Amino acid sequence: QVQLVESGGGLVQAGGSLRLSCAASGRTIGTCAMGWFRQAAGKEREFVGAISWTGGSTDYTDSVRGRFTISKDNAKNTMYLQMNSLKPEDTAVYYCAAVSRTGLWYRTNDYAYWGQGTQVTVSS
Numbered sequence: 771q772v773q774l775v776e777s778g779g780g781l782v783q784a785g786g787s788l789r790l791s792c793a794a795s796g797r798t799i800g801t802c803a804m805g806w807f808r809q810a811a812g813k814e815r816e817f818v819g820a821i822s823w824t825g826g827s828t829d830y831t832d833s834v835r836g837r838f839t840i841s842k843d844n845a846k847n848t849m850y851l852q853m854n855s856l857k858p859e860d861t862a863v864y865y866c867a868a869v870s871r872t873g874l875w876y877r878t879n880d881y882a883y884w885g886q887g888t889q890v891t892v893s894s
Contacts, residue, residue, distance in 0.1 A: 772797045772868050772883040779864060779888030782856055786892070791852040792866030792885060799823070800844040803869050805881060806851045808890075810863035815865065820874040821849065829874050834860075856892045863887040 778790040793805070793888060806819040818838065819830040826840040839852040867881035875881060 772802065772867075772870075773801075774866050774868060774883055775783050776864065776866050776885040776888040778842075779890045781891045781893065784894050786856050787852070788854055788856065788890060789855045790853070790864055790890070790894055792849040792851075792867075792886060794847045794849070794868065797870070798844065799842060799849060799868065801870055803846075803871050803873055803875055804840075804842065804849050805867045805875060806838075806840060806849075807865045807878060809865070810862040813862075815878055817876050818864070819851070820876060822874055823872055825845075825881060827874055829876075836837035853890070856890075858894045859893045861890060861892050863889050868874060 773795045775793045806818040809815040819840045821828045821840045836854045841850045865887045866885045868883040869881045
């Protein structure tokens with residue numbers, strides 16, 4: 771079992787930055803592929819980005835590529851999402867997820883463990 775807790779969300783103006791954290795317990799994230807998803811009000815949960823269990827590979831959805839960066843600190847058992855140049859359309863609840871597999875994973879059904887989410891609101 772892996773427990774995930776997100777933090778770092780909040781209200782920011784367009785063009786600003788936030789860094790989300792996803793702290794894991796119960797299992798080392800060094801043996802987990804992980805991802806970030808988001809869900810805006812009235813919409814389905816969507817993929818934001820993913821990172822391999824070594825941290826050596828990442829991928830992003832097109833709308834955030836070049837603005838968001840995922841990283842892992844296996845020693846701290848924590849994953850991060852650095853979000854720069856934020857836009858109002860980035861407003862959503864952001865979730866981190868983990869799965870005990872190698873590779874990069876893009877679908878919600880690929881992940882076994884989820885955090886409770888953290889709200890990000892970007893004002894125009």
